[in-house]
Amino acid sequence: MKIGIPKEIKNNEFRVSITPDGVKKLTSHGHEIYVEKNAGLNSSFADKDYVKSGAIILEDNISIFNISDLILKVKEPIKEEYNLIRENQIVFTYFHFASHEPLLDAMIENKSVCIAYETVEDSKKSLPLLTPMSEVAGRMATQEGAKYLERPMGGRGILLGGVSGVKPANVLVIGGGISGTEAAKMALGLEANVTILDTSQERLDELTNYFKGKINCLISDKDTIEREAIRSDLIIGAVLIVGAKAPKLISKKLLKSLKPGCVMVDIAIDQGGCFETSSPTTHQNPTYVIDDVVHYCVANMPGAVPYTSTYALTNKTLPYLIEIANKGWRKASKDNKEIKTGVNVIKGKIVNKNVADAFRKNYHDIDQII
Secondary structure (H helix, E strand, C coil): CEEEECCCCCCCCCCCCCCHHHHHHHHHCCCEEEEECCCCHHHCCCHHHHHHCCCEEECCHHHHHHHCCEEECCCCCCHHHHCCCCCCCEEEECCCHHHCHHHHHHHHHHCCEEEEHHHCCCCCCCCCCCHHHHHHHHHHHHHHHHHHCCHHHCCCCCCCCCECCECCCEEEEECCCHHHHHHHHHHHHCCCEEEEEECCHHHHHHHHHHCCCCCEEEECCHHHHHHHHHCCCEEEECCCCCCCCCCCCECHHHHCCCCCCCEEEEHHHHHCCCECCCCCECCCCCEEEECCEEEECECCHHHHCHHHHHHHHHHHHHHHHHHHHHHCHHHHHHHCHHHHHHEEEECCEECCHHHHHHCCCCECCHHHCC
C-alpha cells in the first residue's frame, strides 16, 4: 500500500504522524511510504532520517495526497485539505467529528474512508489510541494551569503548591479517566490540594487506592461541581464520551461565582468543550478571559511537545496501521473489532452512532457495509 505522511498545517501543530523507526517497520512489510518535505522537522526528525528508513520525500502535500492510498495524520484535515482527499482514500487520524460539522460534511462529500484514532476501542472499553495523547494533555493541563495562575499571565497569583505557612491552591479535576488522572497526578506532585470528580463510584474507589487517599475523590453531580468549582483556583475539565460532544458542566451562570483570576483548562475542547464558555484556542493565543476567569482551551495541547508526543503516538498507532495496510481497511475491520470501532465514515455514510447523533444525521450499521 502507498502511505502518505503530510506535514501538519493546523496552527502551531508541531507533531508528525510517524517516526522514522515506524516508517522502517512499514517498509519491511513491503509498503511504500511518502513523506512531505520537512514534515518531521518540528519533531526533531530530519528528512534524511526518513530516507534512511526507506521513505521517499515529496515536495508538497498535493503530491502526497495524489499518490497515496492511505493518509496518516495527527490532527483532523482542515479546510485547505478537504479537496485533496479523494473517493476511497483512507484517512487515519484524530477526527473528533462531533465537534465540527463542516469537517464531517466534507468527508461525507469526498467519499473517503475515515478511521478515527479517538474511537478505536479495545475489549476492556479503553481507548488505546487516545490514551497516549490523553496522558500528555492531562500532564500539560496542570503545567499550563499552574503557569496561567501567575499574576502576569492573568491568574490569581497563586503558587500551586504554596509554601511553608501559606495554603496550596485548590485544584478541581472533573473526570477520572486517563487525562484527569494524569492531571491530578501532576497537581499532587506539585503539592496542591486536589479534588477529582467522576460519575463512577468504582472508578473513584480505584483512584482512592491509586493515590493512597491523598486526593479528594467525589461523585460528580451538579451540586458537587458547583460547590467545588466555587472554592477552586484551577479547574481542569477532562470528561469524555466516546465520539460524542462533551457535556457542558460549568455554566455561564456559575462562571460569575468563581474566584477572580481562577484558571479553567478544557482538555475536552476537541469534543466541543465541557465548559459552556469554552471556545478553541491555539498555542499562539492560548487564553481569553470571561468574567475574570482565565480560559485555556488549546485544541492540540500535545502539539507543544512534539518529540514526546510523536513517539508516544507512533508506539500505539503502528500495529493498527500495519494491519490496515497489510489487509486493506475492509478486511482489517472484519478481522479486528478494535479497528472496526475506529471507522467513522465509509464512502459518504456515517457508521459511528455517536457521530451521527451529534448532528442528527443518518446512521448506517457498519456490518451491513463491510
